[in-house]
Amino acid sequence: MQATSTVLPHLKHAEHSEAPGGFWRTYVFSTDHKVIGIQYGLTALCFLLLGFFLILTMRWQIAHPGEPVPVVGWFLEKVLGSPASKGVMSPDLYNMFGAMHGTIMVFLAIVPLAVGAFGNYLIPLMIGANDMAFPRLNMMSYQLYFLGGVVMLASFLIPGGAAQAGWTSYSPLATVIPTDGQTFWLIGMILLITSSLLGSVNIITTIVQLRAPGMTWMRLPFFVWAQLVASFLLLLAFPPLEAAGILQLMDKVAGTSFFLPTGLAVGGATANISGGGSPLLWQHLFWFLAHPEVYVLILPALGIVAEILSNNIRKPLWGYRTMVYAVLTLGFLSFLVWAHHMYLTGMGTRISTFFQTTTIIISIPSVILLTCLLISLWGGSIRINTPMLFALAFLPMFGIGGLTGLPLGFAASDIQLHDTYYVIGHFHYVVAPGTIFALFAGIYYWFPKLTGRRMNEFWGRVHFWCSLLFMNAVFMPMFAQGFAGMLRRMSDGGLSYSTRVAPGVEGTLSDFILGLNNYILWAAVGLGLAQIPFIVNLFRSIWRGEPVRDDNPWQSTTLEWQTPTPPPHGNFLRPPSVHRWAYAYGPRADGTDYLPQSVPESALSGQATRS
């Protein structure tokens, strides 16, 4: 039953059979979905690191307002000039870093990693296709993404620096800041949005059209379903933001007033504009994208976790069908909840009521998904390894993130919590120890398919335990700070609201709450250090990792493991066909405990299998 191993020796062969054209065509302007996936992955990991670096310097400023940033202060001053004079982070610079941290993390790091890298590399392999449906379009998506990233980075270096109005870019603030950072941000976003659109068209078409014979909808691995729904969200939610971006760009460069109200005063003087616009309109258009976007951040992660979990419990995923319907429902409902980010805008109680209702309804499919994964563990013969540890940790972390969302979903409690560190805690639990852990899990899990080698298990576990510890140390205290009323986006970390400044005043921040800032700073430093084993491990294992002896080192059922290692251009040696669902795990008469999707019924000696 085991396919003959085609590990490594085949590597030379693959390079040989690669289309002629040498280095550039093979690695830079490649149309191979695997190369493009890796390009996305490496670029996105760099942005992830940069986004983390930005927030680390900000955390220093929050904990020690006005003190020069240690170690990198001189560098900031050298590159960015006056906003960082003497190595001190000015409030302007704090705003720039804040806005760009959010933008980079969401649009340049997590989504490109989750969809661009994992989606690109794995979807064609998992459905048994030889590439994406539109390979050249795929290459263009990556190039547009890269270009968008370059524009965003370049904005740091222009006079006045990068955008300063938060990743949400609320108008009028975003429009009236006199520097060009926001213009760069908008142009960058339009490039990124176009890239996402082309990418999602490609992914959906690939899944619908290029499934191998026998790969019916209900035999798709859950990962593919999750990517499909995420792509639909990108496809349909991003264009309204593109529209909003175009309008804000016109406000910025053509002097229109789409988002600028009549009588707007800037710096004490009435602005010379026609007025008549609506700030609320921006928020509606923005959140119409940005709420579905948060599901784009989480769905691929759920997909990754589902695959790794089922592989390591050695039994079928519990409630696969339910999960599929839940994820479809989730995708649909995510278009109907956006204004729960806007309870405090005065849009009216009737509208609030509608969005409170939909928000609570949408938590049902989320809970279903998590519950299915949790119940799957029951009675499994669980294998513990680094990918599995990250996947397991995802469950409670995502759980905390989701549950803390509920109080935000009700207007009554959100009025207290809106724009406080509680919200920061909420969504970081979902995205950081949630999605990012899932992405780590995925990297450790599929690394052998990409390279023919495993990543080091010991350092993987060091990476895991330290990350888990420090992630929680960073984000848990934020709930307390939020309850105490500490607002987000304050460059002095709340110092001006200290009880010391106004003794005896209700609602000021105690020394304990402010002291947490320093504690979070060092936890964040620890989190950064905890990534060193990962980075070293990642690169070292490419050449030095323990070679795998088999094309299918995790004894998995899904198709991507039925290819040579690494898969050549065109992926499969013989066109695969599919004979059962993706989760045929469990003890079998022949002593194995799994049955790959591609093994035909006729090759089995009359054993009962699920399909």
Add this chain to the structure above:
Amino acid sequence: MEIAYTVQPRPDTGVYNAKLGMWLFLASEVMLFGGLFSAYVFLRMGAPPDTWPHGWLSVPLGTLNTLLLAASAVTTLLAWAACKARRFDRFKLHLGLTLILGTIFLGIKGYEYRDKWLHYEVQLKDGRIADGHLVRARTTAETVVLHGRYVADRRELLDGRRKHGPHEELVIPRDQIVRMQNYAPRHNTFMAIYFALTGLHGLHVLGGLVVFAYLWGPGSRLWHVDPEHFTNRVEVAGLFWHFVDLVWIFLFPVLYLT
């Protein structure tokens, strides 16, 4: 390495890849224009009373453009049908007509834009407002010459549907001017959304024409190699063109007739 279903439809889905891709792309386009239309509705509903203009655009020109696009939809369809019937000459003819119709559409649109660009509202020191088209040839460093009329209140300008007094040549000394502004996007929210919607639509028309020109010219070499593949390309480009027409069918009443 061959990707499956680039030309032949997949039996169980009934489409070839590019067709599905185009439908998906059009779904996103619906959301794009949907976003802009909602912006229009939002801004118009939120506009204070007596600020939203009516009848500022030329209905005859708008109607003419509507007819042009409608005709081009028919010629596009005929071009595709000609491909299906393997009549290359007729394909060239019909797609050529489409190109001409689309170009005239853009020409008229450009004329309308220019008209707005030369249309000025001038606030005078004595409180009156002069409104009309700039007479470029006679405008000097000292005086601005408009062809238009004087009004006492901005609100009189809002309704362009009613006939108003005769237009005449207004000679305005520059030192009498408080503020002078043309009917560019910054003029007011209506002009802003008008330019945003029609501008984006115009870019789509231009994009469609570029693709058609390619299929008509250099791209038609594929016909002699793989007529079926070429026919698919015409079909997919045609789908896009029909969508662009459809958007105009919404734009016309929304902007010109209400």
